[in-house]
Amino acid sequence: MEKREYKHxxxxxxxxxxxxxxxxxxxxxxxxxxxxxxxxKALARQGTKVDIYTRWFDRSKxxxxxxxxxxxxxxxxxxxxxxxxxxxxFIYDVLPELTDNMEQFIKEQGLDYDLFxxxxxxxGIVTVEIAxxxxxxxxxxxxxxxxxxKEQMGGDPGEMEKRFNFxxxxxxxxKVFKAVNGMSMTTQVQYEKLKELYDYDADNIVxxxxxVDIHRFHPPTMDDLRIxxxxxxxxxxxxxxxxxxxxxxxxxxxxxKIFKEIPEIDLVIGGGSPNPKPRELGVFEKMHQIIDANDMxxxxxxxxxxxxxxxxxxxQQSLFFVLPSLFEPFGMTVQEAMACGKAxxxxxxxxxxxxxxxxxxxxxxxxxxxxxxxxxxxxxxxxGEKREQMGMNAYRLIREKFSWExxxxxxxxxxxxxx
Numbered sequence: 001m002e003k004r005e006y007k008h009x010x011x012x013x014x015x016x017x018x019x020x021x022x023x024x025x026x027x028x029x030x031x032x033x034x035x036x037x038x039x040x041k042a043l044a045r046q047g048t049k050v051d052i053y054t055r056w057f058d059r060s061k062x063x064x065x066x067x068x069x070x071x072x073x074x075x076x077x078x079x080x081x082x083x084x085x086x087x088x089x090f091i092y093d094v095l096p097e098l099t100d101n102m103e104q105f106i107k108e109q110g111l112d113y114d115l116f117x118x119x120x121x122x123x124g125i126v127t128v129e130i131a132x133x134x135x136x137x138x139x140x141x142x143x144x145x146x147x148x149x150k151e152q153m154g155g156d157p158g159e160m161e162k163r164f165n166f167x168x169x170x171x172x173x174x175k176v177f178k179a180v181n182g183m184s185m186t187t188q189v190q191y192e193k194l195k196e197l198y199d200y201d202a203d204n205i206v207x208x209x210x211x212v213d214i215h216r217f218h219p220p221t222m223d224d225l226r227i228x229x230x231x232x233x234x235x236x237x238x239x240x241x242x243x244x245x246x247x248x249x250x251x252x253x254x255x256x257k258i259f260k261e262i263p264e265i266d267l268v269i270g271g272g273s274p275n276p277k278p279r280e281l282g283v284f285e286k287m288h289q290i291i292d293a294n295d296m297x298x299x300x301x302x303x304x305x306x307x308x309x310x311x312x313x314x315x316q317q318s319l320f321f322v323l324p325s326l327f328e329p330f331g332m333t334v335q336e337a338m339a340c341g342k343a344x345x346x347x348x349x350x351x352x353x354x355x356x357x358x359x360x361x362x363x364x365x366x367x368x369x370x371x372x373x374x375x376x377x378x379x380x381x382x383x384g385e386k387r388e389q390m391g392m393n394a395y396r397l398i399r400e401k402f403s404w405e406x407x408x409x410x411x412x413x414x415x416x417x418x419x
Contacts, residue, residue, distance in 0.1 A: 004416055008049045010106075010113040011036055012123035012130075014098065015088035018054035020067040020075050025305050026273040027280070028088045030241040031332040032143050035210050036119050037067070042211070042408035044072035051076050051111070053102060053126075055094070057085055078102045089165040091122050092172070099129045106134070115181075115415060119143060121169055124176035137181040137419050141208075143330075145190060146170040147197035152327035152349065153245060174198060182418030184208045184411070186330045187351030204418045209355065210332050211407035212339045212398050219341030219395055220316035227313045231301065232266040236377065237318035237342075239306060239333045240325065242272040242280040247324030247347065247367050248287050254324075254373035256294040262381045267296075270303040270314060315340040320380050320387055324367040325350055335402060338362065338394035343387040345376050355402075361393035 013036045016028035022037070024030055040050035049072045056063060056077030067073040078101050081094030106113075117139045118127030124140045131138035146169035153160055161167065177183060177194075182204045185191045195201050236255075240246045248269060255267050269287070272280055284302065291300050306314065315321065321337035321344045328350035335352075337344050338361065346352045348364040356362035365376040380387055 004114075004419065006043075006048045006114045006412065006415065008051070008111070008113050009043065009115055009117060010051050010053060010111075010130075011040060011117045011119065012053045012127050013119045014053070014055045014095070014123040014126060015086075015091050015120065016054075017085075018052065018075060019061070020065050020073075021308070023274060023305075024308070025241055025271045027085070027277055029273075031210070031330070032119060034332055035143070037073075038211060038213055038404045039408060039411065040073045041067065041070055042404040043411070044070050045405075046408060046412075048072070050074075051113075053078055053123075055080055055086075055091070055098060057081070057083055059083055076105070078105060088120070088122060089163070089169070092125070092165075092168060095122060095125050099126045102126065102130055103133055106130075115139060115419070117141070118176070118180075121146065121173050121176060124180070125172055128176055128179040132179075137415075138179070139415065139418070140176055140180040140183045141186070142173065142176075142183070142190075143186065145193055145197065146173055148190070148193040149245070149327050151197065170198075174200065177202070180204075182206070182414060184414055186210055188354045189351050190330075206410075206414050206417075208407060208410045208414060209402060210330055210335065211404035212332075212335045212402050214339055214399055214403045217312060217315065217336045217339035217398075219391075224313065224316050227317075229310065229313055229317060231268055231314065231317065234264050235266045235268045235301070235318055236320060236322055236381070237268050237270070237314060237337070238322050238324070239270045239311070239314070240323060242276070242283045244279075244283060245325060245327040246271075246283075247326050248283065249290060250326070250367045250370070250373065251322060251324040252287060252290040252294075252296075252300065253370045254367075254377055255300070256290070256296060257370060257374035258378045258381070259294075259296060259299050261378065265319060265381050266299050266301060268301045268303065268314070268318070270306040272304045274305045276304070311336075312340065315342060318342060320344065320391070322377070323347065323350070323352075324365075324373070326367065328352065334362070335398060338391075339398040339402075341391045341395040343380055343390035344394060345380065355397075361390060361397050363390075 056079040065075040080098035116131040118124040331352040358364040
């Protein structure tokens with residue numbers, strides 16, 4: 001097939017706090033934001049301009065917001081609904097207005113996009129409609145599947161439906177799946193869940209994993225190790241958004257079983273918003289209850305929001321990294337830690353299991369089993385040689401297969417194939 005030159009692409013990521021230099025950890029603002037920004041940057045370095053459309057709900061933000069250092073990438077905010085943040089579970093009502101206003105903006109600005117690429121179901125809904133109106137191809141990356149999250153979360157069905165709006169989400173996902181020119185899944189397990197839980201398959205689906213900025217995330221030099229932090233000398237590191245599905249309670253309960261056996265190794269948990277909302281505060285409260293019940297106040301350090309400039313040093317200076325999510329479509333923080341040459345323990349229930357070879361470049365743990373999870377933690381705590389070898393294997397894997405440069409080329413091929 002003849003290769004096409006893509007001059008200008010529109011990406012959509014409509015929920016959360018999407019900024020050119022995002023404050024990660026805020027509500028609905030985590031790995032997906034990093035993914036979209038880094039993919040856009042990698043495409044721009046190859047000569048393709050990318051505009052990222054998001055919802056405009058904060059009047060203090062400019063409508064058109066270029067990404068520093070890369071004039072080929074812009075964040076464009078489109079007003080819809082009230083001037084206030086709306087959680088992704090309840091954003092659906094404002095999407096028709098967002099679509100109308102986005103179409104008007106594109107026409108007023110005289111913009112001509114080669115294609116539209118939506119990220120997550122809310123943006124997928126807008127993507128399908130705006131592409132139809134402008135007679136352009138549409139592509140979709142779900143990042144997460146509503147039916148899979150529902151399966152993993154468990155809990156009281158009525159309460160879960162009230163909190164996560166699963167029925168509407170799943171119905172809208174099906175519409176998007178069937179309407180787009182092509183769909184990319186982040187992992188093989190996500191694709192299998194699509195077939196199992198939605199009874200859906202198509203010949204326009206590809207698997208393209210998230211990438212890593214290997215120029216930023218890399219094994220520490222001597223200078224990197226001299227960067228001063230307020231963290232303990234030896235620590236296990238966990239970094240993620242603060243949410244109920246991230247498994248912080250599972251990690252704390254597992255660490256409680258071993259912390260007296262490893263008196264020199266602390267647990268550090270980072271992540272969260274600069275100004276936590278009630279949902280985050282509820283998770284923090286539960287974490288502190290577990291810490292207090294197990295008398296671990298001197299051994300567990302809850303950091304909250306981690307400044308962007310400290311993220312790499314925190315990875316680099318840790319003994320190893322752990323992500324205990326019961327539900328995790330992928331887990332980009334795991335990849336970042338691996339790129340820093342760190343051994344990782346990840347949940348065997350997450351999509352990252354198709355990247356990690358258990359025992360070689362990481363550990364896939366049964367995080368729902370406190371005893372088994374504790375054993376995985378203890379094994380890496382006591383074996384420095386195992387940590388070092390696993391970390392080097394992890395670094396080589398990321399560098400060879402998961403740089404954003406390599407991933408962006410996979411997307412160009414994907415667009416070419418299903419245009």
